[in-house]
Amino acid sequence: MSFMKHRFATTVLAGALLFGASNAFAEAVLHRGNGGEPQTLDYANISIDIEGFVVKDLFEGLTIYDAKGEIVPGAAESWKISDDGTVYTFKLREDAKWSDGTPVTAEDFAFAMRRVEDPKTAAKYANILYPIKNAEKVNKGELPVDQLGVKAVDAKTFEITLERATPFFLQLLAHYTALPINKANYEKFGDQFVKPGNMVSNGAFKLQSHVPNDTLVVVKNENYWDAKNVKLDKVVFYPIDDDAASVRRFEAKEMDLVYNFSAEQIKRLREAYKDQVHVTPALATYYFAFDNRQEPYNDVRVRQALSMAIDRDFITSEIYSGAQIPAYHLVPPGMEGYGEGVKPDWASLSQIDREDKAIALMKEAGYGEGGKPLNIEVRYNTNTNHERVATALADMWKNTFGAKVSLVNLDVASHYAYLQEGGKFNVARASWSADYADPENFLALLVSTNTTFNYGKYKNAEFDALMKQSYDERDAAKRMEIMKKAEEILNKDQPIAPVMGNANLWLVASRVAGWQDNAVNEHLSKFLSVSDK
Incomplete structure (x- = not known):
């Protein structure tokens, strides 16, 4: 082989290796059309699904909805319910950590729930937790916040006492009102704890950036207890409330998921994209x-x-x-x-x-x-x-x-x-x-x-x-x-x-795996993955 041929072969081989390496280490990024700009990421003051989609990727409650829309353990690995249905005792995961590496504790949940019911917070959804003993009275200022029926028994044991048996209580705990707050972080930043650079979260992702009316970017939380099973490196949320623009970006393969689109487009989209069009009866x-x-x-x-x-x-x-x-x-x-x-x-x-x-x-x-x-x-x-x-x-x-x-x-x-x-x-x-x-x-x-x-x-x-x-x-x-x-x-x-x-109207690109339609419209990014299709 001449010197020139040898040099050319070496260059091609090096390029191939670099190309292979770039594919192997390429980020797995999901692009989510989210239907509008969140009012806030402070879950004491949110109330609509497009806000919940983001917040639940960042924070994890005691229970969560799985991909099928069924209640499963979240930050709590197990729980016991008293015979009369009024006392719930949760065992938190030993490896549940915040994105800064500190442990998720029972006090983080107790602190967050007290904050939601504190009338000074003026939480829009405080009534969700009213089944908890004294919650309504606390929220109305009739009792001090420390009378709320929540208790950190120890660092990893959390007890909730209810006013009365509530058959759907485990479902309530999957709601964003019941999400935890890193107490130390909140005491440092106050209501600014949700800002990029300040936020410490315990979910599968952590907040990287937020440009209002443009993009909100979350990245994989390496300290999440189940990080090894999270297949996405990054999720980019696009707060687009223009249906036509969302569909165009989906068709241009700029977005993998689109939430809500003009129903008059269903026939055309089904003809063009078949099972990528999801129309699911909802509660x-x-x-x-x-x-x-x-x-x-x-x-x-x-x-x-x-x-x-x-x-x-x-x-x-x-x-x-x-x-x-x-x-x-x-x-x-x-x-x-x-x-x-x-x-x-x-x-x-x-x-x-x-x-x-x-x-x-x-x-x-x-x-x-x-x-x-x-x-x-x-x-x-x-x-x-x-x-x-x-x-x-x-x-x-x-x-x-x-x-x-x-x-x-x-x-x-x-x-x-x-x-x-x-x-x-x-x-x-x-x-x-x-x-x-x-x-x-x-x-x-x-x-x-x-x-x-x-x-x-x-x-x-x-x-x-x-x-x-x-x-x-x-x-x-x-x-x-x-x-x-x-x-x-x-x-x-x-x-x-x-x-x-x-x-629920969704467009789900064929490159997205793990998607399951469900009536509660819960679709955590932790259950999804993307391919190069």
């Missing part, structure tokens, strides 16, 4: 809330009439291409022991008959043709599907009652912040996805003391009393019957207009 309800504080929405006849005039079949079939199902009550089907739930009487009528009845009710209330003008402002969060639904409602109410309807939209974080902070409105779009598979999770939205999620400030003493009774009932079947009676009251009062049962 979720899409609805419109009426502001019960002001006229004419404080009149039950007006609320009933507006709800009756909504053609749910048109919305689900024409706007959502059959991906959703019409809904006439708040609690979605699929709750164990609850069944289908009770529909209002008018749900059995044809749409034409509903509209006739609605016109009569509206006239009786003094609005519509021959009465006072009906001016309605509909608020919704920016999204192609939501815009199309709001536009359809405007046409239906205009055609049925002669109403003048205007539309107002905000980004998802601003929309929900406005509603949660008590802003006044006429009609506002909202939806609720189950935090746990129990009807109480939906019905509790409209209890008068729920100042965060009872957007329209609905009050009904009989409804509140039934819900209180349901918390005290130990017999499971009787408890479900009590809640059905409570839902019947909602059907009559129509403080909200349920429109459809939600489906």
Whole structure:
């Protein structure tokens, strides 16, 4: 071999080795379209799924949902429940560590739960932990924070005492409200503990960077107890609420996952991407809330009439291409022991008959043709599907009652912040996805003391009393019957207009492995991997 040939062969071999090495050590990066910008990463003050997707990659509770959507051990390796169902004793994993290498302790959980219930924190979801002894009284300032029924028995043993047996308590502990905080880190940074550079987390990933409205990047936490089974090195979240832009980036292979896309695209996307399109029935309800504080929405006849005039079949079939199902009550089907739930009487009528009845009710209330003008402002969060639904409602109410309807939209974080902070409105779009598979999770939205999620400030003493009774009932079947009676009251009062049962719409690239559809819409990145497909 001549010198020139030898040098060329050596160069080619070296290049091949370098190429092979670069492939072997290439980062495994998952690109997640996340549907909007989180208000915050402080899980005492988040309330929507796009925030939960990020936070649950960073922090791990005592229990978690696995890829199938079933409750499994998280930071706790095991637990024992007392015979009366009121005392839970958790054994934390010996190798559970924070991203700074310090151990995860029982006091980290106790400290975090006390912080959530401390009225100074003003946690939006404090009620999730109300089953814990004294939680509600602590949250309302009636008892000091140290009276909350949580106790660090020792560094790795955590005890929770409940007010009463709560069948779904292990599900509650998988909620972001029950996530731990590194006590030492919080005492150092305070509310700034969620910032890049400050955050210490105990989940499969740790926060690397966050550029609002651009990207949020998390990287593998080498100190996570199960790090050896985490196949991703990095996850990049894109807070894009423009459906069309998300789909374009998916089609350009710039994003591996897209959460929510325009339902009118389902047919085209299925033809092009087949099983990469996922439409999964969810424990979720899409609805419109009426502001019960002001006229004419404080009149039950007006609320009933507006709800009756909504053609749910048109919305689900024409706007959502059959991906959703019409809904006439708040609690979605699929709750164990609850069944289908009770529909209002008018749900059995044809749409034409509903509209006739609605016109009569509206006239009786003094609005519509021959009465006072009906001016309605509909608020919704920016999204192609939501815009199309709001536009359809405007046409239906205009055609049925002669109403003048205007539309107002905000980004998802601003929309929900406005509603949660008590802003006044006429009609506002909202939806609720189950935090746990129990009807109480939906019905509790409209209890008068729920100042965060009872957007329209609905009050009904009989409804509140039934819900209180349901918390005290130990017999499971009787408890479900009590809640059905409570839902019947909602059907009559129509403080909200349920429109459809939600489906979770995802685009999942073929290069993503480990994905499993599930009704609770829980998809931790720790269960996913990517290939070079």
